[in-house]
């Protein structure tokens with residue numbers, strides 16, 4: 001009887017853990033990238049909702065870092081003046097994002113309005129980089145940064 005009770009408790013806990021990611025992501029604008037990002041990070045198994053936001057933002061930080069490094073690499077190889085201007089824009093805005101995203105991570109749960117401002121700024125950074133090109137080499141990663149930041153904002157808003 002006790003064993004059965006424990007099994008029921010454990011299975012409820014198991015399912016409610018599984019549901020936290022699905023439930024959290026379902027309420028966001030980009031549930032697919034939300035779920036795939038969280039499922040690919042083992043830390044999300046034990047995270048609360050604030051922890052899930054931090055994991056989403058860390059993924060955005062990784063993408064931002066990739067774009068920043070690629071833009072710097074391309075600057076070394078590119079002669080075209082207009083392309084260089086666009087790459088400079090991306091280096092500049094993502095340099096900002098590499099400060100803003102850790103600030104957002106640090107403020108989730110303690111100062112959600114600051115976390116919100118920093119994540120919103122990151123969306124603008126991705127847009128600014130993307131729109132600086134007529135033919136952007138960073139579309140996929142800019143979209144990922146933007147969508148992850150939107151997901152973070154959606155979840156932060158649900159924290160109240």
Ligand SMILES: *[C@@H]1O[C@H](CO)[C@@H](O)[C@H](O)[C@H]1NC(C)=O
Pocket residue numbers: 110111113114
């Ligand atoms: C959040 O941080 C801002 C800027 O530092 C500050 O003005 C505000 O009072 C803080 N809010 C809370 C709830 O701590």
